[in-house]
Amino acid sequence: MPISISRCIAGVCKAAALCLIQPACAQSAAEPAPAVTVDPVVGEYSSVQMELVAGIRLNPDGTFEYGLTVGSLDERAQGRWKRVGSRIELVSDPRPVAPTISANRIDNAPGQPFALRLVAPNDIDIPGIDLRIDFDTGAPLKSYLVGGPWTLPANEKRRPRFITFSKRAYRIASGPLPLRAEAGTVTVFLLTPNDLGVIDLTGAYLEPDGNSLVLTRPDGTIIFERANPASDTRTTPDGEQDPQKEPLR
Structure with missing residues (x-):
């Protein structure tokens, strides 16, 4: 027996009405929110050598903070970071003004x-x-x-x-x-002084090496080790925090 077009429309309208009055039809409300992906390089890193102590923090929001003390020299920097291939490129923001x-x-x-x-x-x-x-x-x-x-x-x-x-x-x-x-x-x-002690890291970059990051800048390189690796976490699909133990990539 042929089904009329008006009958099909009536069926669709009835199904829609049921979805409006039955919460079970609104599946999207019951579905878990999508997981937020955090770049595995996010975290704190430090370097301790003869007369040198340095640290860098890569924040989830794409900003970084850097500091170094060696002998009588103290320097610091802040700005933005972004991943370009395997590199983490740094841009000082705001750009420091030299003395x-x-x-x-x-x-x-x-x-x-x-x-x-x-x-x-x-x-x-x-x-x-x-x-x-x-x-x-x-x-x-x-x-x-x-x-x-x-x-x-x-x-x-x-x-x-x-x-x-x-x-x-x-x-x-x-x-x-x-x-x-x-x-x-x-x-x-x-x-x-202006921004005396604040260096411009624009153009410098970090490269992962195992669980370390190697900072390359015009005057040399510094190897940073991840600080407290067990405290660095990333979000899993079920919303739980999972310790980051895999090598950086």
Whole structure:
């Protein structure tokens, strides 16, 4: 016996009505939420070597935090990470602003030989900065600051023309600054810290090596070991937290 079109429509309408009044028909409400996939590299890593302690944290939201102490050098960074193939590429955000050095003032020092100072905004002398003096003739003179006024060697008779301050580890590079070396004066230069101690890791990257991550940057590499691997977890399909024990990929 043929089935009419009107009868089919009536059947569909009846089935739809039943679904509206019977919760069992709404299967989507009873289904578990889809699992959120967490990249296995997410977690904390550390590196401890002779006089060096460093750490990096890769967060699930795609951000990272980094810190390092070696000798008298302290540096830190933060930003975003993303996976590109097997690599984890880093981008500092915000991009740090390097320190700057500028001429500040000239103090009088009657009866004293010419001297120069490099000071912080609080007028405290800054030690450990390399300097280069270019003269009107001959080779430049290279020296460094010890944390107080610096004077020319007693036997130096040439006329200074420029001075350059630098400290690569702290991204200090003043470029040549005009210098007038007159007896009885102290030329004071000011270092504006800006983001002193914050490094730019844009372009650096991490590569998994077993349960380690190798950080590659222009000045070398650092191997980080996963810290507390048993505490790093990822979500399983049933919503449970499962310890991450597999090698990084």
